[in-house]
Amino acid sequence: MITRPRIAVLMASYNGIRWIAEQVDSICNQVDVDVHLYVSVDLSTDGTYQWLDELSRTSATVSILPYGEVFGGAAKNFYRLIRDVDFGNYDYVALADQDDIWFQYKLINAVDSLLKNHCSAYSSNVIAFWENGSEIIIEKSQPQQKYDYLFEAAGPGCTYVMATADLLKFKDFLVEHWLQVQSIKLHDWLIYAWYRSQQNLWFIDPMPSMRYRQHESNQVGANKGFSAMRSRLLLIKSGWYSGEVLKIASLVTPSSNGLLLDVFSESGINKYFAIKNFLTLRRKLTDSIFLAVVIVLGIY
Numbered sequence: 001m002i003t004r005p006r007i008a009v010l011m012a013s014y015n016g017i018r019w020i021a022e023q024v025d026s027i028c029n030q031v032d033v034d035v036h037l038y039v040s041v042d043l044s045t046d047g048t049y050q051w052l053d054e055l056s057r058t059s060a061t062v063s064i065l066p067y068g069e070v071f072g073g074a075a076k077n078f079y080r081l082i083r084d085v086d087f088g089n090y091d092y093v094a095l096a097d098q099d100d101i102w103f104q105y106k107l108i109n110a111v112d113s114l115l116k117n118h119c120s121a122y123s124s125n126v127i128a129f130w131e132n133g134s135e136i137i138i139e140k141s142q143p144q145q146k147y148d149y150l151f152e153a154a155g156p157g158c159t160y161v162m163a164t165a166d167l168l169k170f171k172d173f174l175v176e177h178w179l180q181v182q183s184i185k186l187h188d189w190l191i192y193a194w195y196r197s198q199q200n201l202w203f204i205d206p207m208p209s210m211r212y213r214q215h216e217s218n219q220v221g222a223n224k225g226f227s228a229m230r231s232r233l234l235l236i237k238s239g240w241y242s243g244e245v246l247k248i249a250s251l252v253t254p255s256s257n258g259l260l261l262d263v264f265s266e267s268g269i270n271k272y273f274a275i276k277n278f279l280t281l282r283r284k285l286t287d288s289i290f291l292a293v294v295i296v297l298g299i300y
Contacts, residue, residue, distance in 0.1 A: 005111050006034045007161070008087040009094045012077035014042035016098035017051060019213060026102040026210075028061055033107045037096075038085045040065045040077050048098075075187040078157070082171055083178075093167050095188075097158040100126075101211040109209065110161035117203045121195050122161040123154040124205035126212035141206040142283035149196035150249050150263065151281050151291060157188025159209055166200055177251055184247055197252040233299070242268045242300045269295050 009027055013020060027037055039056075041049045041064065049067050056064045065084060071077040078095060087093050092114075094107060110122040129135045140155030154160070162170075173194060174181055184190050195202055235241050246264060253259050262273050274281065278292035294300055 004032060004034050005091045005108070006089070007036075007092045007094055007107055007111075008085060008090040009035055009037045009096050010078065010081040010085060010087075011037060011039045011096040011098060012042070012071075012074050012081060013039055013044070013048055013052070013098040014071075014074075014077070015044045015046045015048055017046045017048045019099035020048060020051065023096070023098055023100055023102070024055070024062070026100075026104075027096060028059075029104060030102065030107045031104045033111065035061060035107065036090070037062045038065065038081060038087075039063070040071075040081045040084075041067055042071045042077055043068060073185065074157075075185050075190075076182060078187040079174060079178075079181055082167070082174055087164060088168060090164055092161055092163055094161045095157050095159075097156075099213045099215070100158055101213070103208075103210055106209040107161065109205070109207070113203050113205055114161070114163060118201060119203040120163050120166040120200040121154075121191075121202045122205065123156070123159045123192075123202070124207060124209040126156055126159060126210055127208045128212045128214050130214045137208060138212065139206070140283070141204040142285075144196075144202065144204065145283055145288075146280040147263075147277060148281065148283050149193045150245060150253075152192075152283070152287070153186060153189035154192040154202055154204055155188075156212060157186075157191070158212070159205075160188065160191065162191075162195075166195070166198075169198070170194055180247070180251060184251075185244065189244070190248055190251070193248045193252045233294070236294055236300050239268075239300065245269065268300055271296050271298075 024037065028035060039052050039062070041052060052062070052064050056062045065081070071080065092111060114122050123140065125141050126138050127135055128138050170191065181190065192202065249260055249263060262270065264270055274292045274295040278288050281291050282288040
């Protein structure tokens with residue numbers, strides 16, 4: 001008898017009543033896997049919790065975590081999910097947003113990719129879509145580079161699927177550094193950085209696994225076009241980006257290996273390091289060049 005992979009899906013939710021039913025349906029109807037959905041709802045005002053609570057009372061595959069806490073962002077909500085959900089008896093754990101639409105093969109394709117490539121974690125390209133009918137593929141599957149994990153995530157966290165054994169180790173890390181982790185705004189970046197710093201292999205799939213909904217409430221969106229580039233530059237100029245790099249690198253990088261001294265100077269990210277290693281800072285060549293230029297020019 002062939003055993004189907006058991007997968008815990010962790011969903012962070014906030015005021016998502018407009019989209020959540022379609023997303024929950026796409027998760028619960030994944031093919032060739034056994035799924036259990038765990039949802040943590042940030043304090044909401046649109047009936048999201050009430051809808052999920054009613055669903056959890058009638059569905060054996062949906063559980064909702066205790067309600068009433070204000071997280072103020074997706075990252076803290078996902079940290080809570082990883083800390084509080086007992087996923088040790090599952091084979092894999094996946095992360096989910098409340099407003100996307102998963103392809104039916106998303107999870108089984110991720111499992112097959114992890115096994116075939118002997119990797120600990122999976123992410124993928126996505127198809128971003130808008131209410132006006134526009135669609136584009138968001139490509140994140142460029143070859144991984146030596147230092148990319150210090151400067152970017154593996155792609156949208158809602159594509160992440162991770163083998164349980166290593167995620168349990170990340171959970172221990174999360175609990176141990178709980179207070180420091182709360183200041184890191186992008187959970188998907190922190191997770192990828194930790195995995196890579198531990199020498200765990202990560203597979204980024206060029207095949208899109210889901211439809212990635214874009215709307216006015218996105219905390220982090222598709223990051224495409226002139227306005228997205230302008231927003232990114234403003235974040236860099238404000239010092240937010242270099243601050244996040246430093247916080248993440250300080251958490252995941254052992255001080256004994258000297259990497260922090262190479263990457264950072266007293267004024268921020270080391271210009272000499274950026275020039276010497278610019279091809280290895282990000283996966284996409286244009287992103288690497290852009291980052292190296294703003295570092296050298298001191299625009300951070």
